[in-house]
Amino acid sequence: MIETTLTVKHKLGLHARPAALFVQTASRFASKISVTNVTLQNKTADAKSILGVLTIGVAQNHTITLMADGPDAKAAISSLTELVENNFGEAESA
8 A cells, every 4th residue: 555645735636626626636546546535534535536535524624635545556645646746737836
């Protein structure tokens, strides 16, 4: 299992377009991937489920933990980390 912790800087957090991009990225991998909202008392969801990701309520500046287990876990975590760290392809939020 591979795990990493990140801070979501996007002004919408993991909602709307950023959530859709996150789920699309996670769905490209065979590994089981979960996302935990550490800021909100460790609510966890399947990273490949749009409803699950929206339900854990990740807002701007929340800390998340990504966990992946499977044949491409390292690549999955790498891709999702890059997506979050690059602010989902948008300019930095104020």
